[in-house]
Amino acid sequence: MESKRSWFAWFRFSPVGATLLVVGAVFAVLTPTFLTWNNLLNVCTSASVVAIVGLGMTLAIASGNFDLSVGSTAAFAGCITMSVVPQIGVMPAIALGIATGALVGWVNGLIVTELRVPAFIATLGMLTIVRGAALIYTRGRDIYLFGKTDYKILSTGITPALLALAIAVFFGLLLKQTRFGRHILATGSNLASARRVGVRTSYVLWSVFAIVGATAALSGLILSAQVLTGNGRLATGLELSAIAVVVLGGTPLTGGQASIPGTLFGSLLLAVINNGLNLLNVSVFYQNVTLGLLLLGALTLASGWTSRPGHVVTKDSKVRNKQTG
Amino acid sequence: MPESSVPPVLEVRNLSRRFPGVVALDDVNFDVVRGEVHALVGENGAGKSTLINILAGVLQPSEGRILIDGAPVVFSDPLGPQRCGISVIFQELSLLPHLSVAENVFVTREPRRGPFIDWETMYRNTAEILHTLNLDVEPSTPVSKLSISQQQLVEIARAFSTKARVIIMDEPTAALNEREVIRLLEIVRSLASSRVAVIYVSHRLTEVFSVADRVTVFRDGRHISTSPRNGITEQQVIAAMVGRKLAHLQRPVRTPGEVILEARELTIDNGLVRNVSFSLRRGEVLALAGLMGSGCSELMEGLFGLRKITSGTATLDGKPLQANHPRAAIRTGIGFVPEDRKTSGLFPDLAVTENLTIGALPRWLKSIPAFLDPARERLMTLEYKRQLNIRFSRPEQRVSGLSGGNQQKVILARALAENCRVLLLEEPTRGVDVGAKAEIYTLIDQLVEKGIAILLQTSELPELIRLADRCIVFVAGEPRAELSGNDVTQEEVMEVATGLSHRVSFRDQALEVSNGE
Numbered sequence: 001m002e003s004k005r006s007w008f009a010w011f012r013f014s015p016v017g018a019t020l021l022v023v024g025a026v027f028a029v030l031t032p033t034f035l036t037w038n039n040l041l042n043v044c045t046s047a048s049v050v051a052i053v054g055l056g057m058t059l060a061i062a063s064g065n066f067d068l069s070v071g072s073t074a075a076f077a078g079c080i081t082m083s084v085v086p087q088i089g090v091m092p093a094i095a096l097g098i099a100t101g102a103l104v105g106w107v108n109g110l111i112v113t114e115l116r117v118p119a120f121i122a123t124l125g126m127l128t129i130v131r132g133a134a135l136i137y138t139r140g141r142d143i144y145l146f147g148k149t150d151y152k153i154l155s156t157g158i159t160p161a162l163l164a165l166a167i168a169v170f171f172g173l174l175l176k177q178t179r180f181g182r183h184i185l186a187t188g189s190n191l192a193s194a195r196r197v198g199v200r201t202s203y204v205l206w207s208v209f210a211i212v213g214a215t216a217a218l219s220g221l222i223l224s225a226q227v228l229t230g231n232g233r234l235a236t237g238l239e240l241s242a243i244a245v246v247v248l249g250g251t252p253l254t255g256g257q258a259s260i261p262g263t264l265f266g267s268l269l270l271a272v273i274n275n276g277l278n279l280l281n282v283s284v285f286y287q288n289v290t291l292g293l294l295l296l297g298a299l300t301l302a303s304g305w306t307s308r309p310g311h312v313v314t315k316d317s318k319v320r321n322k323q324t325g
Numbered sequence: 326m327p328e329s330s331v332p333p334v335l336e337v338r339n340l341s342r343r344f345p346g347v348v349a350l351d352d353v354n355f356d357v358v359r360g361e362v363h364a365l366v367g368e369n370g371a372g373k374s375t376l377i378n379i380l381a382g383v384l385q386p387s388e389g390r391i392l393i394d395g396a397p398v399v400f401s402d403p404l405g406p407q408r409c410g411i412s413v414i415f416q417e418l419s420l421l422p423h424l425s426v427a428e429n430v431f432v433t434r435e436p437r438r439g440p441f442i443d444w445e446t447m448y449r450n451t452a453e454i455l456h457t458l459n460l461d462v463e464p465s466t467p468v469s470k471l472s473i474s475q476q477q478l479v480e481i482a483r484a485f486s487t488k489a490r491v492i493i494m495d496e497p498t499a500a501l502n503e504r505e506v507i508r509l510l511e512i513v514r515s516l517a518s519s520r521v522a523v524i525y526v527s528h529r530l531t532e533v534f535s536v537a538d539r540v541t542v543f544r545d546g547r548h549i550s551t552s553p554r555n556g557i558t559e560q561q562v563i564a565a566m567v568g569r570k571l572a573h574l575q576r577p578v579r580t581p582g583e584v585i586l587e588a589r590e591l592t593i594d595n596g597l598v599r600n601v602s603f604s605l606r607r608g609e610v611l612a613l614a615g616l617m618g619s620g621c622s623e624l625m626e627g628l629f630g631l632r633k634i635t636s637g638t639a640t641l642d643g644k645p646l647q648a649n650h651p652r653a654a655i656r657t658g659i660g661f662v663p664e665d666r667k668t669s670g671l672f673p674d675l676a677v678t679e680n681l682t683i684g685a686l687p688r689w690l691k692s693i694p695a696f697l698d699p700a701r702e703r704l705m706t707l708e709y710k711r712q713l714n715i716r717f718s719r720p721e722q723r724v725s726g727l728s729g730g731n732q733q734k735v736i737l738a739r740a741l742a743e744n745c746r747v748l749l750l751e752e753p754t755r756g757v758d759v760g761a762k763a764e765i766y767t768l769i770d771q772l773v774e775k776g777i778a779i780l781l782q783t784s785e786l787p788e789l790i791r792l793a794d795r796c797i798v799f800v801a802g803e804p805r806a807e808l809s810g811n812d813v814t815q816e817e818v819m820e821v822a823t824g825l826s827h828r829v830s831f832r833d834q835a836l837e838v839s840n841g842e
Contacts, residue, residue: 178695179686186683189672196631196661196669197684197739198652256674 015301016248016265023269027276034279041158045226047271048160049219051264053238054245055167056215058263061246062175063208064188064255065119067108071238072130073213074220075231077101079134081221082143082230090150098217104130105213109206127239135232143230155225163222164264167215172260184208189256216242244291245270248298269294332395333358334522335380335411335491340389342375349375352389353548355541357491357522362513364525364537368566368758369728371543373526377495380524381413382406412484416496418476420468427451427464430483454482458512474505481512492516493524498532499756502617502784503819510536528758530559531787542566567760576791577770582607585778586628586646586747591637593620593627598802601637605747605778610769612781612793614818620802621782622664625749628780629661630654641747655684660745662736664752664782666729670736673725677717678706680724680735685742709738713768730761737768748772748779754788766791786815798822 027034053070060067081097088096104126111122145151153159175181186194187204194201219238224230247253248269249262273294277287333356342350350372357363367373378384380391382400390397393409400406406413420429427447428435436446451464460478468476477497484492494513498506513536516523527533533540534554541551542565549565550557586605592598598620605611613621626632628639630648639646647653651661663669672680682702706720715734717727724735733753740748753769754762769792773779783789789796795809798821806821 177697179697180695182679182683182686182697185675185679186672189674190669192669193663193672196629196651196663198650198655199683200650200652254674256672 014250014262014265016250016262016269016298020265020269020272023276024272027272027279031276031279034276039275039279043268043271043275044158044161045155045222046274047267048164049222050238050241050245050270051164051267052160052167052222053212053216053219053242054249054263054267055164055171055260056212057242057246058249058251058258058260059171059175059184059208060119060212061243061251061253062188062255062258063184063205064191065112065205065208066123066243066253067105067209067212067216068120068123068239069104069108069126069130070212070216070219070242071235072127072134073101073104073216074223074235074238075233076104076130076134076137076220077217078220078224078234079138079143079230079232082145082224082228083137085145085151093151094154094221097221098214101213101215101217101220102210103213105209105211105216106206108213109202109209112209113202113205131232134234138230138232140232145228145230151225152228153225155222160222163218164267167218168260168264175258175260180204180207185256185258187255241270244295247295331358332392334394335524336392336395337376337380338390338392340376340379340391341387342372342379342384343387348546350379350386351546353543353546355548355551357524359490359522360517360520361538362517362523362525362536364527364533364540365543366527366530366533366540366562366566367543368760370545371566372546373543374495375546376543377413377415377493377524377526380406380411380493381415407487410488410490411493412487412489412491413493414477414480414484414495414497416499418473418480420476420479422469423467425465425467426455426462426471426479426482429468429479430454430464430486432483434487450486451482454485458482458485459508472505473500474502474509477501477509478512481516485516489521491522491524493526495526496528497525498527498529503786503822504616506532529785530562533562534559544568563759576794577774579608579610579773579794581609581794582776586639586641586780588628588639589637591624591627591639592635593623594632595635596802597632598624598627598799601797601804603797603804603807605780607746607776607778608773609795610773610779610781610793612783612789612796612813613799614782614786614789614796615799615822617784618801619799619822621799622751623802624799625661625751625780625782628654629659629749655743655745658744658746659749660684660740660743660747661749662733662740662751662753664755666732666736666755671724671732673723675724676721677715677724677727677735678702678720681706681709681738682742684739685744705742709742713738714764728758728761730757730765733757733761733765734768737765741772746777748777750779750781750783752783752785753781754783754785786818789813789818790815 033039053074057067057070077097077100080100081093084096085093108123108126111117112119175184183194183199183204186197186199187201191201220235223235245266246263248266249264250259251257251262270291273290274287277290336356338354340350340353341348353372353376355365355376365373365376375384379386379400382403382405385401391400392398398405398409421432424432430451431447436443436450448464455462455464458478458481460475460482462471462475468479471479481492497509501509510532513523513525525533525537537554539551539553540557540562542549542562544566583606584604585607588601588603591601601624603611613624615621623632627634628646628648630650630653634648639648641657641659647657654661672683682705686697703720709715710717713734715731715738717731724732727735750769754765757765769779781789781793790813793813795807796813796818797804798806798808798818800822808817
């Protein structure tokens with residue numbers, strides 16, 4: 001009885017964390033290789049790639065927007081960086097790549113704030129535009145990088161995990177401890193109110209989109225460093241994983257709230273599941289189905305919680321739901 | 326006239342409704358007879374909505390009975406009441422905005438010719454009903470093109486077309502201006518004259534007293550009193566609603582200081598508001614009055630940097646007002662409490678603290694300007710909680726869980742935390758119950774006492790009279806008259822604003838369409 005209750009308390013505290021533990025335990029029992037150092041490192045690396053862009057996406061969603069163009073941005077930044085490493089060296093190339101991502105993000109922000117195009121449409125447009133730009137830039141071919149092992153460091157060992165952690169800590173502080181973070185949440189919670197209390201909402205949104213672009217670029221750089229190849233088709237579908245891990249982590253899509261640890265756990269959960277199913281030789285098609293079910297489950301639970309008896313639901317809102325439904 | 330010989334058309338006996346942890350309705354009795362307007366009043370949470378929802382078949386009672394014409398009935402879904410001739414007009418209108426007036430009036434009961442809708446009959450019948458309601462719109466107009474008050478009349482037309490014997494109206498005047506209210510009340514009276522029973526639920530006692538035959542008060546889910554209108558005073562009803570005596574509703578005598586905000590020939594947004602000149606003193610309340618669309622809100626928004634001042638000058642403390650963004654306005658000491666706190670005031674997802682301090686953030690900790698100081702924010706929140714008597718359990722609580730009155734106080738506290746010297750108040754007590762309203766008035770008096778200058782815009786005239794020292798009446802974007810001192814009366818203001826006297830003589834005639842007899 002006692003253990004049951006505390007388990008439930010854990011689950012309530014962090015549903016995604018608790019699920020992660022259970023799923024990890026299951027794979028540890030089912031497969032001998034899951035709990036090996038190499039495998040866990042693998043999991044961490046693939047989780048980090050999604051986590052980094054997912055953390056950026058968390059800010060975007062907290063500000064009441066989201067960014068569908070992150071996969072394309074990752075590819076574009078990866079290609080640009082790969083192509084300039086031989087000329088300008090590793091660090092400047094990385095900086096250039098990240099700047100490229102931030103620039104793409106800033107353009108997203110401009111379209112949303114100045115042209116007043118909804119983020120969904122604006123970033124959907126940018127998704128195809130930037131993907132196209134990446135393919136044009138590479139002329140549809142691969143850019144290889146031979147012998148430049150310095151660049152490889154971005155994806156080896158615990159570098160990706162450290163980067164993800166550092167960004168998580170930074171964003172966590174940003175959201176909870178700074179005025180800018182408060183302004184992001186305010187903008188996401190109610191744009192009109194935010195403007196009225198003196199928040200420069202356009203400035204907030206440009207910055208957030210630029211940050212998302214930068215994180216997308218960093219994810220793209222890690223991906224390209226893994227294979228030492230720049231390719232216009234890199235990171236296809238990354239936007240969906242990024243949004244998925246944010247949602248799994250408990251950040252509501254409606255804006256105004258965010259869970260940074262949740263996004264980290266969400267990325268780990270996603271990576272563990274993919275890895276475990278791989279180890280169990282489950283076909284990739286089934287993996288997709290699993291991911292979808294997981295997302296639906298998370299969202300169902302999230303909406304179930306807000307309407308549980310303990311939660312304050314006004315009589316009126318209940319009634320109106322029934323009226324319309 | 327109420328009749329006593331026949332059983333009431335609708336009666337509830339010993340009705341209770343419990344929710345987990347709450348008794349929303351506790352053993353109440355209520356009835357309404359044909360041809361009567363029976364007003365139901367009470368603060369938020371008094372159980373009015375629960376009763377309406379039970380009568381609408383949306384909620385089921387935990388105990389008790391509903392009688393129609395003396396015979397018990399059970400409503401298990403919203404169709405039941407409709408079949409018994411009960412029609413409910415909810416505060417949030419349930420119209421289909423993209424469909425036409427006629428389609429809305431006859432939705433689910435469309436006249437048909439074979440399998441097809443008989444448009445001709447539908448339009449003709451709708452036109453007839455609209456005519457009796459004095460609503461001058463084409464039956465084919467999409468509802469979304471109508472004003473809120475017209476939409477409300479469409480709802481009434483729908484109820485009317487179902488030959489409803491009982492019409493229940495929940496806060497029907499919440500979104501209407503004074504003139505529209507008068508028109509609605511006339512229609513309510515004529516519904517009663519055509520032997521419809523009307524249950525009229527409202528916060529606004531002035532309306533209740535001008536339209537109701539009987540007044541019933543609920544408090545905390547219990548029935549407190551039912552009396553004929555002539556047998557009870559407004560003060561008594563308020564006392565019954567809140568269960569205690571409220572501070573007397575009189576404007577204190579004030580002694581304004583020097584001029585702080587001065588406007589000369591202001592024009593906003595190229596003529597939306599024109600030729601506005603006024604001066605506002607410290608410790609003074611200046612009201613801007615006018616019907617909806619007369620430009621009062623727009624003027625406020627202009628002063629706050631939400632609209633462009635296209636010509637003229639405004640000075641604050643003798644310096645030209647920098648108003649290109651609310652941020653600049655707040656910095657110079659102008660606070661704004663917006664009309665609609667849900668859409669443009671609150672951050673529902675954020676904590677009480679975060680809602681309260683957000684406007685004041687730029688002033689704090691200048692040494693490390695970007696960082697927050699949660700401990701200090703918390704202290705500040707508790708300080709304002711004490712000062713303004715805001716009721717919440719923890720500063721970290723989400724603001725969306727607070728009652729309307731407390732939310733409004735949080736927004737007031739936000740403006741105060743910005744250290745504003747001039748406060749722009751729009752509808753400071755909209756959707757706030759009687760108790761909180763009295764508190765907010767007292768609070769405003771205290772602020773004015775401290776030397777804050779207030780520019781007030783409100784559509785509730787009694788509120789304007791209660792608060793304002795002076796009043797500028799706007800008509801169609803231009804100031805028409807300035808009233809001060811004892812000249813600020815409801816009659817004066819309405820006369821200028823509408824160009825006619827607002828005293829109403831109800832026709833009290835039956836509507837012309839036969840009503841299912």
